[in-house]
Amino acid sequence: MKKNNNTMYAVAYLRHILLGDETSGILIKNYINEGKKIADYIDHINGGMFSANIKTRDYYFKNTLKKHINNFEQLLILGIGKHT
Numbered sequence: 001m002k003k004n005n006n007t008m009y010a011v012a013y014l015r016h017i018l019l020g021d022e023t024s025g026i027l028i029k030n031y032i033n034e035g036k037k038i039a040d041y042i043d044h045i046n047g048g049m050f051s052a053n054i055k056t057r058d059y060y061f062k063n064t065l066k067k068h069i070n071n072f073e074q075l076l077i078l079g080i081g082k083h084t
Helices: 006-019 022-028 032-045 049-071
Strands: none
Touching (some): 006 049, 032 049
16 A cells, blocks of 8 residues: 555454454555554544444445345446445
């Protein structure tokens, strides 16, 4: 990672730690301390809503995908970065 993206570090850290996401673990492996520090800071200033949002988004996406899996042939996820 050449350019620092604090949100990406924090999201990858939380997805790896809270959700056991292997890809996020690979992305964050050299930046785990930075990710934890940033995630803890954001959670501190917003009462834990950052972590809760990551878990909620993951839960919603996975359940919606399972519910509609037979209704499409291809899924396109629009995002602007690795933290999407």
